[in-house]
Amino acid sequence: MIRAVALDVGETLTRDDRYWAAWADWLDVPRHTLSALVGAVVARGRDNADAIRLLRPDIDLAAEYAAREAAGSGERLDESDLYEDVRPALAALRDVGVRVVVAGNQTARAGELLRSLALPVDAVAVSGEWGVTKPDRDFFLKVVDLTAVSEPGEVVYVGDHPANDVFPAAGCGLLTAHIRRGPWGHLWADDPAVRTTATWSVNSLSELVDIVAASSR
Template identity: 70%
Template sequence: MIRAVVLDIGETLTRDDRYWASWADWLGVSRHTLSALVGAVVVAGRDNADAVRLLRPDIDIAAEYAAREAAGRGERLDETDLYEDVRPALTALRAAGARVVIAGNQSTRAGDLLRSLDLPADLIVTSAEWGTAKPAPAFFARVLEASGHPAAETLYVGDHPANDIHPARAAGLRTAHIRRGPWGHWWADDPTVRAAADWSIDSLAELADIVKE
């Protein structure tokens, strides 16, 4: 039985369109160029930040992030960034009796922005706030603490095989891989991902039935 559902953030709950567009604008390249480079690193199984490093190999991403914030061009997140199924799916999960936790590789700023949306979740937390990021085992240890239930009763939902599905499974969690965003679509039918995921889903709306099972 699944008693807690923990969800990734980027391309699971939120679209990354604004995120990558803002980086392209800041770096002075076309949005199409950066989008294409994101696709290239997805196919190669590389870290998404490598898309920016392909444009600026010597970039200090943390320093550049701070510079964007100081210039008033930092992170933004609002209702329009959410996928349409997010609110109804989270509401249905809580109605089914599941504890709902949102936890992903995001900044403290992103955590504040997400909490300001008043989503139907019991906890919203980011890697920056925990001081550990996926795919580190320490992140998934914190996931289990936040879940409040055993690993076998906790479902982690995400789009990224290397950051979500494989490390969550290694931690003993149940896993659901969502076919959403570039990582979710590209790796959806990969045999290793299929084998690691307890469920492969196309929408968050499917989660309530999984919990009810």
């Protein structure tokens, strides 16, 4: 029985358009150039930040991030960044009676911004606060703790990225839902390993509501 749902952030709840557009503007490169590079490096199994390093090989990302914040060009997140089904789906999940949490690889600042949106969830946590990032096993152990559910097999982790979401969560005993959303969700949606590993493959969070509701009957 499903007792809790934990959701990734980027390209699960929020679009990454603003994030990468802001980096492109800061680096003074065409937005399409950076966007294409992000897709290329991820398709090769590399970290998406490597796209920035291809443009600026000697860049100190932490220092550059701080410089952006100081210049007033740092992270931003508002209602327009959410996918349309997010609020209704999260509310519906809670109505079903499961605990709903958000947990992703984000900065502490992003965690603050997410909480400011007052999403209908029970808790929000990010890697920047935990000091551990996906796909580390400890991240998913913390996810289970956050849900306050005793058994990992009663938690569904929802995400778009196989290497960061589906595979490691499944390896820790969680149920998993791979969402066909954003570049990575579409890129790997029909990959045999993803299809085999993911408990469910969904096209929207609304589909997830139906799955969770059915498990509770």
